[in-house]
Amino acid sequence: MASENSVTETGNNFVRDIIRADLEAKRHSEIVTRFPPEPNGYLHIGHAKSICLNFGLAQEFQGRCHLRFDDTNPTKEEQEYIDAIERDVRWLGFDWGSHLYYASDYFEQIYAWAEYLIQAGKAYVDDSSIEEIREMRGSLTEPGRNSPFRDRSADESLDLFRRMRAGEFPNASRVLRAKIDMSAGNINLRDPVLYRILHAEHPRTGTRWCIYPTYDFAHGQSDAIEGITHSICTLEFEDHRPLYDWFIENLPVPARPRQYEFARLNLDYTVLSKRVLTELVRQGHVSGWNDPRMPTLAGLRRRGVPAAALRDFVRRVGVARANSQVDVSMFDFSIREVLNKTALRRMAVLRPLKVVIENYPADGSEDLEAINNPDDPAAGTRRIRFGREIYVERDDFMENPPKQFFRLSPGREVRLRYAYFITCREVIKDAQGEVVELRCSYDPETRGGNAPDGRKVKATLHWVAAAESIPAEIRLYDHLFCRPDPGAAGDVFADLNPASLEVLSGCRLEPILAEAKAEEPVQFERLGYFCRDTGSESLVFNRTVGLRDSYAKTQQTV
Numbered sequence: 256m257a258s259e260n261s262v263t264e265t266g267n268n269f270v271r272d273i274i275r276a277d278l279e280a281k282r283h284s285e286i287v288t289r290f291p292p293e294p295n296g297y298l299h300i301g302h303a304k305s306i307c308l309n310f311g312l313a314q315e316f317q318g319r320c321h322l323r324f325d326d327t328n329p330t331k332e333e334q335e336y337i338d339a340i341e342r343d344v345r346w347l348g349f350d351w352g353s354h355l356y357y358a359s360d361y362f363e364q365i366y367a368w369a370e371y372l373i374q375a376g377k378a379y380v381d382d383s384s385i386e387e388i389r390e391m392r393g394s395l396t397e398p399g400r401n402s403p404f405r406d407r408s409a410d411e412s413l414d415l416f417r418r419m420r421a422g423e424f425p426n427a428s429r430v431l432r433a434k435i436d437m438s439a440g441n442i443n444l445r446d447p448v449l450y451r452i453l454h455a456e457h458p459r460t461g462t463r464w465c466i467y468p469t470y471d472f473a474h475g476q477s478d479a480i481e482g483i484t485h486s487i488c489t490l491e492f493e494d495h496r497p498l499y500d501w502f503i504e505n506l507p508v509p510a511r512p513r514q515y516e517f518a519r520l521n522l523d524y525t526v527l528s529k530r531v532l533t534e535l536v537r538q539g540h541v542s543g544w545n546d547p548r549m550p551t552l553a554g555l556r557r558r559g560v561p562a563a564a565l566r567d568f569v570r571r572v573g574v575a576r577a578n579s580q581v582d583v584s585m586f587d588f589s590i591r592e593v594l595n596k597t598a599l600r601r602m603a604v605l606r607p608l609k610v611v612i613e614n615y616p617a618d619g620s621e622d623l624e625a626i627n628n629p630d631d632p633a634a635g636t637r638r639i640r641f642g643r644e645i646y647v648e649r650d651d652f653m654e655n656p657p658k659q660f661f662r663l664s665p666g667r668e669v670r671l672r673y674a675y676f677i678t679c680r681e682v683i684k685d686a687q688g689e690v691v692e693l694r695c696s697y698d699p700e701t702r703g704g705n706a707p708d709g710r711k712v713k714a715t716l717h718w719v720a721a722a723e724s725i726p727a728e729i730r731l732y733d734h735l736f737c738r739p740d741p742g743a744a745g746d747v748f749a750d751l752n753p754a755s756l757e758v759l760s761g762c763r764l765e766p767i768l769a770e771a772k773a774e775e776p777v778q779f780e781r782l783g784y785f786c787r788d789t790g791s792e793s794l795v796f797n798r799t800v801g802l803r804d805s806y807a808k809t810q811q812t813v
Contacts, residue, residue, distance in 0.1 A: 267573040270308065270487055270515055274316055283484045286318030290344070291474065294324045294458075295331040297544040297551040298343045300565070300586075301520040301527040307569040308517070309487055310349040321481055322351040325358045327473045329457040337458070339544070343552040347562050358473045359459045361480050365468050366420070368476060368506050369431060369449055373413045377505055378449060379405060380415040381432050388430070391437075392445045399437035399445040419452055422465045426452050431466075435501060443498045447471060475499035479508035486512045489519040490578060517574045523583040524734035525550050526741050540751060541735070545790070547797050548735040548755050558732060559776040559786030559799035564593040583734070590800045594776050594784045599627045599634060602672065602717045603764045603779040603796075605729050607646035609692045609721065612677060615643040620722070623703070625673045639765060641674050644721035646763045651716050652693060654682055661713035663693070670715040672780065676701040717780045724763040727794040729785070731757040769794065778802075 277283050288309040292298065298306075313320035322344060326332050344351070358365075372378035381388065381404045393399035416431055418424065431450035439445055449472040454465045478486045486499075493516045503511050519527075526532065527550060535541050535549070544551050547558035555565070568589040572581055602625075620642040627634035652663040663669050668678040681694035700707050704715070737752040744750070771777060773789040776799055783801040787794070 267575055268308075269576060270485070270517060270574055271312060271315070273515060274312060274485060277484070278316065285484070286313060286316045287321070287482055287484045288313045288318065288487060289321040289323050289478065289481065289483050291323045291325050291477070292340050293328070293331075293470070294326055294333065294336040294340060295328065296336060296529045296533055297339050297549075297553050299527050299529075299532065299550045299552065300522065300525070300555065301550075302343075303347060303552060303565045304520045304569050304572065304574075305487070305489070306344055306347055306349060307566055308574060310344075310351075312485075312487075318484075319354055320349070320351060321354040321356055321483070323356040323358065323477060323481070325470060325474055325477065326457070326459065327358055327467050327470050328453075329455045329467065330453065332458055334458050339553060343556075346552065346556060347565060356477070356481060357459060358468075358477050359457060361473070361477055362460065362464060362468070364480065365473055365476055366466075368508075369468070369472075370413060370416065371506060372433065372449070373409055373416060373431075375505070376409055377434050378412065378431055379407045379409075379434055380412040380419070381405075381430050381446075382428070383430075385427060385430075388432075388448070392442060393437075395442070399442075401437050402432070402446065405434065405437075405446070416450070419450070419466050420464075422454070424452055426454055428452060433472075433501075435498075441494055441497055443471070443495055444501065447498060471495060471498055472502065475502050475512070475514075476506070476508060478512040479503060479506075479510045482510045483512040486514040488514060488516055490516045490576075491519070492516060516576070518576060518578045520572065521578060521580045522550070522586065523580060523739040524736050524741070525583065526736065526747060531742075531747055534748075535735075538748075540748070542790075547730070547732050550735075556774055557789050558797050559774060559784060560590055561593050561597070561776065564590040567592060580739075583739075587800050590784070591802075594778065594799070596630050597628075598776045598778045598784055600625070600629075600780055601765050601768055601777045602639070602719055603727075603729070603762060603768070603782065603785075604646045604648055604717070604719050604724070605759050605762045605779075605782065606649040607761065607763050608649040608652055608690065610645050610647055610677070610695055610718075611692060612643050612645070612695050612697045613680070614696045617643055619643065620720070623673045637767060639673065640720045640723040642720045642722055645671070645718045646721055646724060647671075647693075647716050647718050649690075651714075652679070652690065654690065662716060663714070668698075668712050670701075670704050670712050672715055672717050673704060674702070674718070675699065675704070676706060676712060717782075719763045719765055721763075723766050725766050725769055725794065727762045727764050727768070727796060728791075729759040729762045729796050729798070730788070731759065731798045733757075764794075764796075768796075771796075 290309045310320045381402050391400045430448045432446045435444045437445045450466050453467050456462050496514045545553035545557045568586050622638040623641050624636050625639045656664045665679050675697040677695045677697045679695050683692035685691050733755050735755050736750045738750050741747050741750040771787045773787045776784050776786045778784050784799040785796040788797050
């Protein structure tokens, strides 16, 4: 049986069908997949789809999945990113065991294969500049032109290539290119660059190398060295597959992995371009890679999104061949589905309005019983303190309410959650005419929120005791971008949502929330799901998602 972390049959998955057919035909005795990130940024929700797919399928078919860092560009790679990626994969619920690898582990072998291509007359050292090479490659409508160095002898190219490795030449002065076909319809086959000179310290190999293989040259060969049976990647690499196959056919590699492409995740109001995400951090539009508005796994975790919700979301999206746009409310639905079952209920008042219950004893108080999670009896109950002075939400009172407003207003009776029926008797205002306090009465016969005479009220309000509640800051997060297709009009940064973060100070919470653990979600009754922030010394809660579920309503009408 597949692990709960695997990609189940909830959504379509054509890759599963391919693997199942390969096993039935005995093309492979064991399934070996890999998740191969470049350590030049933090993982985002799109990577979660790939992680769940690769690790999930390996689990489902009793195979294994490697975690491999394709670390071929030392100018952009950092140990910080490596550590973050490992942390994120584990947080999602997956483990690579002893199968942690780096493309840099294979640099010597990849270099040897580059020499093999030179000696076979299938690669050459080119002295052209990057701009000249780009211009000679042609376009989608025009064929490329041969480099003047294309017919350089194998001996000369081999000598130059070894001197490149020895550090004799400056950056970008020479490259090694494959000799394939400058008139190929697929531009990737027009003598692609295999190695470039880069005098930069590598996070793992230090200054041992001053030439580095390109991603295209290292990636497929790393798969072959590791014996990967199914190289699963997103659709933007489809045009690179003929090049990977050319390398496999022209090198003495130990295995012949086959690449399969699936549609990447595209989510409304979300940008998953690593370049854009990097600029958001660099330009200060967000507080960092783990800003709760970011689609990074670190940001989602800090916002309180549970890993189980991400796995559920990926299962619902499925694995298809064609790109499509996913409604962000589908992601919110998965979050609520998980949190509704697991999050403990608590009461918090975000915009406090003081209520004085005039007929309650001035020095009196009592403990009331509150349910921790109505969907989980094992979660038990807790005691909450009630007294003469409490806080309710300012939005739960209107002095002159419209017809459909059923909450607190002068002369109207409402229920306080777990407590009593109260009726507003007087409204206290300040010099500016703002409501600052309500004077109410309570019915002592309605303890627990039920009237013995059977009378009904149309609203139940949450509240906290003024004397016992604790202050906190609450951060309300919205979409980072204000349009569902950020950048479609040209400038993605022009679509940033200026209201993506609202900070509320002076909020009042149940005292038990002082003990809340960071990133452990709770439901603030009637308000949504929240979690304690990891990056704050004071008591700060981040909103994970609200309670309203438009996706579920949409599903019910289909």
